[in-house]
Amino acid sequence: MLSYITRRLGVLFVILFGSSFILYNLAAISGDPLEGLRTSTEPNAKQQIITLTRELQLNVPPPLRYFIWLKGILGVFSGNIDFGKTRDSEQVIDAIALAIPTTIRLVTAATIIAIILGITLGIVTALRQYSRFDYSMTFVSFLMFSLPIFWVAVLLKQYLAIQFNDFLANPDISLPWILGISAFSGVFWSAVISGTRKRVLQIFAIAALSTALLLEVLSSLKWFANPGLGPVIIFILGIGIAFGVTQLSTGISNRQALNAAISMAVIGTISYFPAQWAFETSRPRLALLIMAVITIGFAIASANVFARVDKGAVIRTAVITAVLVALLVILDQLMSQWAPYMANDAVNYRPVPTFGQTRDWFSPVPFWTRTLDILIHLILPTIALTLISFAGYIRFSRGTLLEVLNQDYIRTARAKGLTERTVIMRHAFRNTMIPISTIMVVDFAGIIGGAIITERVFGWTGMGTLFNKAIGSFDLNLLMGVFFLTASLSVLANLVADLLYSALDPRIRVGAGK
Amino acid sequence: MALRKKNNLSESAGIDASENAILNKETEGLSQGQIVFRRFVRHRAAMVSVFFLLFIILFVFTALDYKIGSKDKPFTIPGWWKYGIEDLPELQFENCPNGTVGCPTIDAVPYFDGDGMMLGAHPFGQDDIGRDYFALVMRGAQRSITVMFIIGAIAATIGTVVGAISGYFRGWTDAILMRFTDFIITIPSIIIGSVVGYHFGNLGVIFLAVYLGLFAWTGLSRLVRGEFLSLREREFVDAARVAGASNRRIIFKHILPNAIGVIIVSVTLLMSGAILLETALSYLGFGVVAPDVSLGLLISQYQDSFTTRPWLFWYPGIFIISIALSINFIGDGLRDAFDPRQRRRISRKEREEARQIQRSAKA
Numbered sequence: 105m106l107s108y109i110t111r112r113l114g115v116l117f118v119i120l121f122g123s124s125f126i127l128y129n130l131a132a133i134s135g136d137p138l139e140g141l142r143t144s145t146e147p148n149a150k151q152q153i154i155t156l157t158r159e160l161q162l163n164v165p166p167p168l169r170y171f172i173w174l175k176g177i178l179g180v181f182s183g184n185i186d187f188g189k190t191r192d193s194e195q196v197i198d199a200i201a202l203a204i205p206t207t208i209r210l211v212t213a214a215t216i217i218a219i220i221l222g223i224t225l226g227i228v229t230a231l232r233q234y235s236r237f238d239y240s241m242t243f244v245s246f247l248m249f250s251l252p253i254f255w256v257a258v259l260l261k262q263y264l265a266i267q268f269n270d271f272l273a274n275p276d277i278s279l280p281w282i283l284g285i286s287a288f289s290g291v292f293w294s295a296v297i298s299g300t301r302k303r304v305l306q307i308f309a310i311a312a313l314s315t316a317l318l319l320e321v322l323s324s325l326k327w328f329a330n331p332g333l334g335p336v337i338i339f340i341l342g343i344g345i346a347f348g349v350t351q352l353s354t355g356i357s358n359r360q361a362l363n364a365a366i367s368m369a370v371i372g373t374i375s376y377f378p379a380q381w382a383f384e385t386s387r388p389r390l391a392l393l394i395m396a397v398i399t400i401g402f403a404i405a406s407a408n409v410f411a412r413v414d415k416g417a418v419i420r421t422a423v424i425t426a427v428l429v430a431l432l433v434i435l436d437q438l439m440s441q442w443a444p445y446m447a448n449d450a451v452n453y454r455p456v457p458t459f460g461q462t463r464d465w466f467s468p469v470p471f472w473t474r475t476l477d478i479l480i481h482l483i484l485p486t487i488a489l490t491l492i493s494f495a496g497y498i499r500f501s502r503g504t505l506l507e508v509l510n511q512d513y514i515r516t517a518r519a520k521g522l523t524e525r526t527v528i529m530r531h532a533f534r535n536t537m538i539p540i541s542t543i544m545v546v547d548f549a550g551i552i553g554g555a556i557i558t559e560r561v562f563g564w565t566g567m568g569t570l571f572n573k574a575i576g577s578f579d580l581n582l583l584m585g586v587f588f589l590t591a592s593l594s595v596l597a598n599l600v601a602d603l604l605y606s607a608l609d610p611r612i613r614v615g616a617g618k
Numbered sequence: 619m620a621l622r623k624k625n626n627l628s629e630s631a632g633i634d635a636s637e638n639a640i641l642n643k644e645t646e647g648l649s650q651g652q653i654v655f656r657r658f659v660r661h662r663a664a665m666v667s668v669f670f671l672l673f674i675i676l677f678v679f680t681a682l683d684y685k686i687g688s689k690d691k692p693f694t695i696p697g698w699w700k701y702g703i704e705d706l707p708e709l710q711f712e713n714c715p716n717g718t719v720g721c722p723t724i725d726a727v728p729y730f731d732g733d734g735m736m737l738g739a740h741p742f743g744q745d746d747i748g749r750d751y752f753a754l755v756m757r758g759a760q761r762s763i764t765v766m767f768i769i770g771a772i773a774a775t776i777g778t779v780v781g782a783i784s785g786y787f788r789g790w791t792d793a794i795l796m797r798f799t800d801f802i803i804t805i806p807s808i809i810i811g812s813v814v815g816y817h818f819g820n821l822g823v824i825f826l827a828v829y830l831g832l833f834a835w836t837g838l839s840r841l842v843r844g845e846f847l848s849l850r851e852r853e854f855v856d857a858a859r860v861a862g863a864s865n866r867r868i869i870f871k872h873i874l875p876n877a878i879g880v881i882i883v884s885v886t887l888l889m890s891g892a893i894l895l896e897t898a899l900s901y902l903g904f905g906v907v908a909p910d911v912s913l914g915l916l917i918s919q920y921q922d923s924f925t926t927r928p929w930l931f932w933y934p935g936i937f938i939i940s941i942a943l944s945i946n947f948i949g950d951g952l953r954d955a956f957d958p959r960q961r962r963r964i965s966r967k968e969r970e971e972a973r974q975i976q977r978s979a980k981a
Contacts, residue, residue, distance in 0.1 A: 122801035127813070134817035243663075246950070250942030252894055252914070254901045255935040258921050266925070556808055557898055575812050575904065583813075591804045 109603070116595050120588070125170055127587055128580070132166035137191070137578035159193060160581070173584060187588070188581035196585040199570055204589075206461060207566030210559065211551045213482055214489035219544055221490065222497020227533065228296055229498065230505035237295035241498060248495035257488045257561040261458040265484060269454045272446075275328035277319050286316040330443050333436040335376045342369030342429045349428070353421040354414075355525050364410040364422040368403055372429030375399075376436070383437050388471045392434075399430045438479070441472045448473070457481055459563040485562045489555065493547075500543065505536045538608045542601035549597030640972050654879070657955040664951020667944035674941060675763060681756040701750035703757045703911060709748040710740060720744030720751070722929045743929045745920075751930065758913040759937045761906055762893050765827040766941075769892040772831025774885045777838030782869050782877075784839075785846025796843065803836040811895055815904040823906055827896075834892065838884050845877040879956030886949035890942045897938055913938050 136142075138156060141149050157163055161172055176186030187196035229238045290312030294304045322328065333341075346365035347356065354361040382391040403426035404419055411418035446453050450463045457463070461481055462474075469477075508514065509532055517531045559568035567586055574583035606612045645653050659665060681699040685692035701707065714721040724741035742751040784795040802810075814829045849855065850873060858872045897914030899905030906912035908919075913934040920930035 118797065119800045119804055122797065123804040126801055127805050127810070130810070131813050134813055242950075246943060246946045247939070249946050250890065250894070250939050252897050252901070252917070252935070252938055254898070254914075254921070255917060255931075255938070258917075258924050258931060262924055262928075550806075557902065560902065571809070571812075572902065575816050587805065587809060590806065590809075594806075595804060 109599075112599050112602075116599060119595055120591060121174075123591055124174075124584065124588060125167075128170045128173065128584060129166050131578075131580055131583055132169070135578045137162065137580065139578070156191065159189060160191070173581065177588065187585040190582045191577055191579050196581050199582065200567070200585055200589060203566045203570050206564055207555060207559070207568070209461075209478075209482070210485055210564055210566060211489065211555055214486045214493065215548060215551060217486065218490045218494035219497060219547075222494035223501045223540060225494075226498040226501030227505055227528075227536070230502045230509070231528070232296075232298060233506065235295070235298060237298070240295070245495035245498045248492055251492055253488055253492050253557050254561050256491055257484070257558070260484050260488055264487065265456040265458045268456050272328060272455065273453060275323065275326055277323040282316050282319045282323075285319060286312040289315040329446075331439040332442075333432065333439065335373055338376055338429070338432050338436060339369065339373040341432055342372050342425075345369065345428045345432075346425050349425045350421050351525070352529060353424065354417045355523065358414075358417070360410045360412060360414075361418045361421040364403075364407045364418050365425040367406045367410070368422050368426040369429055371402055371406070372399075372426060372433065375430075376433055379433050379437070383472065395430065399426050402426060437472065438476050441476050445473055445476055455480055456483060458484065461564050485555075485558050485564065488561075489551075489558055493551075497540070501536060501540055504539055505532060508532050508535045511535075538605065541608065542605045545601045545604060546594070546597045549593040640968055654955045658951050661951035661954055663947045664954075667947035667951070671941065671944040671948065674759070674937075674944075678756050678759040678763065682753060682760070699750075699753060699756065701753045703749060703753045705750065705753070706748050707739075707744070707750060709744055718927050720746075720748065721927070722751070742933045743927070745930065751933065754911050754916060755913070755933050755937060757911045758916050758934055759941070761823050761910065761912045762896055762914075762938070763941065765823060765830070765896045765906075765912075766889050766893040766945075768824065768827035769831040769834050769896075770885055770889040772828060773834040773838060773888055773892075774881065775835075776832070777835035778842050778874070778881055780835065781839035781842025782846055782874065785843035786850055786865070786869050786873065788847070792843070796840075799836045799839055802833055803840075805833075807834065807891075807895060808898065811899045812902065812904040815899045820907050823910060823912070826905060830892070830895065834888060838881070838888060841880055841884055842877060845880050846873055849873045849876050879952075883949055883953045883956060886945060886952060890945040890949065893938065893942050893945070 137160070138153050141153050141156070146152075161169055164172065173188055176188055179185045185197065187200070190196055190199060225241060229241045232238050290308040293311035294308040297307050298304060299307075343366065346362070346369045350356055350358065350362045350365045356362060379395065382395060385391050400423055403422040407415065407419040407422040410422075442455075445451055446455055448469070449466050457480065461478075463477055463481075514527060514531055517527045522531075555566065556568035556571055558564075559566050560572060567590075570582060571586045573579065574586060644656075648656070680697055682697040683702050684695040684697070686695070709719045710721070710723070720740065720743045722741055722743040723739055740750050740752065742755055745751055745754060780795055780799065784792040810833045811830055814833070815826055818825050818829050855868060855872060858868050863872070896905055896912065897917070900907075900912040900914030901918040903918070906915055908915065916934040917931060920927070924931045
């Protein structure tokens, strides 16, 4: 195992060396960084040319200059890595250090949502293979594959930002919208659950009616102008979550797990009141951290109280329920900031922005307003990124699950009389997750440098912006810095994915054979 | 519900056998190519996409005039559309909403809105200086389709050759070629596209496409290599070698035809990626540059006018999506057609017929 990893790391260095050499020379011969200055009429152009040539060692031919750059990178072994300087004689590593947090903030939520949504939909389509729902999801995912993100982004800006802001100014949902959304919800749920014709019609009616009712109530209460959940709704949703999580995690028939989950919903609702106080303390980050620890501690404790056999499953159920209910409480806290946020001068009743990462505040604002602001700025880019990336997960998890469902061990599991839930969740789903988890690792690494267009469209200043700047101004060191980070992450992720695969699937042995 | 499932299970063994019988009957006496073709024709979405794509290509490439020869006295092959991209007709502003200019005159709704369907003078509207937007979109679509096909052709050739050689010869050749592939695969396509496109975009669209194609073959070559590694161990290769066939002959005449399914499918998907890459690069300003036209460039030029003149944004986007979508569907159909494990869904009627035949055979 160790020798396998060492060998792989060796190959990894060779690959990084080769690809950076190719890109360096390609970028160097495709443009002259002094071109703009040569034709410039500025009086000190000549002086600038001389300075730049000296600073960036432009008089050395590119293949040799590459090794100067490489020497700086290899400094990583002696502890002082040097990515060189940008044209503005800033250290490249500083520029990257500034950009990375922004990019991570941009892509994390989108990736997680895409993974969860994609895998869920993929599994549902696989279980309903050849149904209308399957066909329409296939169409939707191909459509997503074919969408240029810059085009989606402009549509989102228009319809989700500008028109939604107009809607928020007067939050009345008109009748056609209520009818349309309810009909969609009815069609969606009846397609997902499916069954005999009578059952489909029943589900359609229930889903459509409840959606219409919900929208009508929200609209008449002006909920969108002043949103909030309150303890009662948190309690109702919490009980729903408890049942849902238990059903997926252990099955409703497991009373111990169900009791633990329900107790977590109740405790979560009670903790709503002390939480209000904790949110307003002077150190909200610390409060959140303590709350997280307490939540998980409570969940494990209550699971221990209820569980007699199979403790692990009960603890899992309780922890998931507790975390979800805690998120509801936090969501309520964010919603309570909505009205003052809207009224802020910088926001001025147009909350959903089309551009930028945060607002320019005219005066210092409290922690929760700032958090809400960051989240709201994330909405549009996250939706755009999710839309174009979750189609891949749908297709992949559908294909994998279908393959798994054809295996003999699934037939065996059914034959010994396990419930359908156990067969799907325990036998099929876990085996489906093995290849998917390795893809997720590679995906996470890939998108750090991959949100170039999204950043441009939504005016974020992350790695993509650095990259654009580097290309536009022939800034070789900056370009190589961005590339080197992206490439190292992606080759490392491939290594991790391989190791993960062998850890998850005992049939695969890495390094065996040779 | 549980009862129904149980029934399904007990029936499934019998159904499997009868399904196999139906499927086998269909492929009796057909060559592999014919089987694949039949399966493909049966894939409805893919067939619709094939005709749709052919229609778009014909529609787009015959729309504008072609000028061949010297600039002063060109020989013109006329297109069916009255304007070219250099014509400057007067900006129309009658009947336009909210005081905008150059709005589209197309009316695709028959009767219900009071008048019939019509094209009008400028069906897609006009741009800022009055150029006919329909002509611009046609030229952009021509560019994008050209780029797509060139990238596809170059990547298919290089990828197949590199993959075939390294998979067939193995050893050092394989190690060197695959390390080289790894080098290029590590560089994200948008980075390599930008570096190349920013400096060669102004040399013309063909140049851009060729350069992009030179870096797009890596994924394909890995696939082909894998396929060759397994195919070269098969008996028919041994037979050919014993019969005295040369390496070249074995590669191109014996193994390649067996790997063609994988190649075709992945080239199709590569092409749909290529059109998105080209539009994305043009959008960033690293691809096709003005005064030439491309769909991505049109969107990038007019994205800010979406609120006032949305048509400048809609039409190029719709063309990108329809081209990429139909190629994706064709790729899906091809994958199903080439997949030997792929089983067609058998309709209830066919199943009933098969059962009756069985019964009558028993009786």
